[in-house]
Amino acid sequence: MIESTGYEFDDKNREDFDANTKAITDALLVIENDKKRPASLAEVARLTGLHRNTLSNRSIVVGTLELQTTVSDEISRIKKVKRAQKEGDKETEKQHTATLEELLDSAKNELVFWFKKYRDLSLEFGQMEMQLARKVELVDWYKKELQTERDRSKSLENQVNLMKELKK
Structure with missing residues (x-):
């Protein structure tokens, strides 16, 4: 019989640990990049297939600076980033709305200008038609x-000619 030293499973445990760490960092990246996904342990658990207790105090290395943090802390950071993005989006939306309102006001003003221009020209056309009708009547009368x-x-x-002939 072979005695077990306990080190036989170290390689398998290291592979599982590395695979789980990769799955966790990938899930955190997906959550951070997708606005619709909630930043929560439950979502990380759903994406990785790991239990929430496994994730709660798990240490991971994240980012290009390779910072050591926990999954819970990283989720908190992602929540803050998403909240800041949401506020930024609201500001952008407000600015977009303000721009559209300015365009709408400009279009309204232009519409009013052209409506007044049309009305004035219609009145002028009516007056000119009346003047033309009067002038046509005057030409006929003349x-x-x-x-x-x-x-x-x-x-x-004829009378003069007749008188001239009679005078001769």
């Missing part, structure tokens, strides 16, 4: 008067 005067002039010319 044509009739001219024709009347021509007829009278012709009649007088």
Whole structure:
């Protein structure tokens, strides 16, 4: 019979520990990058398949600076970052809303300007149509008067010619 020294499982335990650490850091990265995912131990447990008790005080190395921290502390940091992003998004949304409101006011002012311009031009067009109608009537009246005067002039010319012939 072979006696167990206890070191046979060290390599397997190290592999499991490294795999779990990778799964945990990947899950934390997913949670940090996805706005819709909650920053909680339950979410990390769901993503990794590990029990919450396994995660609660687990030490991990995170970031490019390789800082030693716990999963709970990292979740707290992610919550703060998400809260700051949410507030920043609200500010950006407020600025976007303000910009859109300014554009809307500008469009309203332009609409009012062009409506007034249309109304003024419509009134001016109506007045010009009336003036044109009056001038057309005047032209017709003057044509009739001219024709009347021509007829009278012709009649007088005929009378003059008739008188000239009688005088001869």
